[in-house]
Amino acid sequence: xxxxxxxxxxxxxxxxxxxxxxxxxxxxxxxxxxxxxxxxxxxxxxxxxxxxxxxxxxxxxxxxxxxxxxxxxxxxxxxxxxxxxxxxxxxxxxxxxxxxxxxxxxxxxxxxxxxxxxxxxxxxxxxxxxxxxxxxxxxxxxxxxxxxxxxxxxxx
Amino acid sequence: xxxxxxxxxxxxxxxxxxxxxxxxxxxxxxxxxxxxxxxxxxxxxxxxxxxxxxxxxxxxxxxxxxxxxxxxxxxxxxxxxxxxxxxxxxxxxxxxxxxxxxxxxxxxxxxxxxxxxxxxxxxxxxxxxxxxxxxxxxxxxxxxxxxx
Numbered sequence: 001x002x003x004x005x006x007x008x009x010x011x012x013x014x015x016x017x018x019x020x021x022x023x024x025x026x027x028x029x030x031x032x033x034x035x036x037x038x039x040x041x042x043x044x045x046x047x048x049x050x051x052x053x054x055x056x057x058x059x060x061x062x063x064x065x066x067x068x069x070x071x072x073x074x075x076x077x078x079x080x081x082x083x084x085x086x087x088x089x090x091x092x093x094x095x096x097x098x099x100x101x102x103x104x105x106x107x108x109x110x111x112x113x114x115x116x117x118x119x120x121x122x123x124x125x126x127x128x129x130x131x132x133x134x135x136x137x138x139x140x141x142x143x144x145x146x147x148x149x150x151x152x153x154x155x156x
Numbered sequence: 157x158x159x160x161x162x163x164x165x166x167x168x169x170x171x172x173x174x175x176x177x178x179x180x181x182x183x184x185x186x187x188x189x190x191x192x193x194x195x196x197x198x199x200x201x202x203x204x205x206x207x208x209x210x211x212x213x214x215x216x217x218x219x220x221x222x223x224x225x226x227x228x229x230x231x232x233x234x235x236x237x238x239x240x241x242x243x244x245x246x247x248x249x250x251x252x253x254x255x256x257x258x259x260x261x262x263x264x265x266x267x268x269x270x271x272x273x274x275x276x277x278x279x280x281x282x283x284x285x286x287x288x289x290x291x292x293x294x295x296x297x298x299x300x301x302x303x304x
Contacts, residue, residue: 061286066286067286067287068285068286069282069283069284069285069286070262070264070282070283071286072283072286073283095294098294106246107246107249108249108253108256108257108263109256109262109263119242120242121241121242121245122245123264123283124245124264124265124266124280125241125242125245127280128241129241
């Protein structure tokens, strides 16, 4: 009985669509329903998580220690603009979050950047926004003055 | 000894091949690169591009040699006119939905209009890998899906 319960918990945590157990049908249906409930809860939580700060980043690793070149690029770009304080979530620590954010954003890859609760894009988009000047404008809309404006001012 | 030799030879091959790439005729499907071929086919069918580049960048990441898990695509199409970047990228993601949910772990996208490409005909460069794919179970699963 104990091994049955442990297996059910593992099934729900991993979010596996196929339960490894072969118990009575009632238990399988209950496990699937609980999994769907947990997934729905995460989607609801994500709706709140992306509004926790003006800038929210889902990435691999942390801003202090990125674990992916694309995630690092996002951190570096934000840093160049003087954006060092923001909420970030390390998807490598939480597989459910990693899959859940892809569903939430309808975006297949990480990193993912949110400004004021609105999905901006991944590394490519942030880079292009940085290169074409749009990022300075978007940060301004958030009430954040890009450090590059000050750097530009000093050079004149 | 052997792994370091293979790392030395690969960049040299690329730097010779790249300048001549635009002179070669369109590439025939390569049976040894099924994912790359599929990506090329799908993007061509969907966007009727003026210019298309599909680069397998898996060798730049912590995955086994010969993997087809990390790609960079450059799509130049008039279908992008008037579309913001996010919409362009979403359309590319949608075209490659099946690959992204199975074997492709990372996809770098440049989506330009013909005018934008004319002004700046440059392929972007991916940042250095920081080893995120190493010991990443989901990448292992994706590589397995690609081989099957």
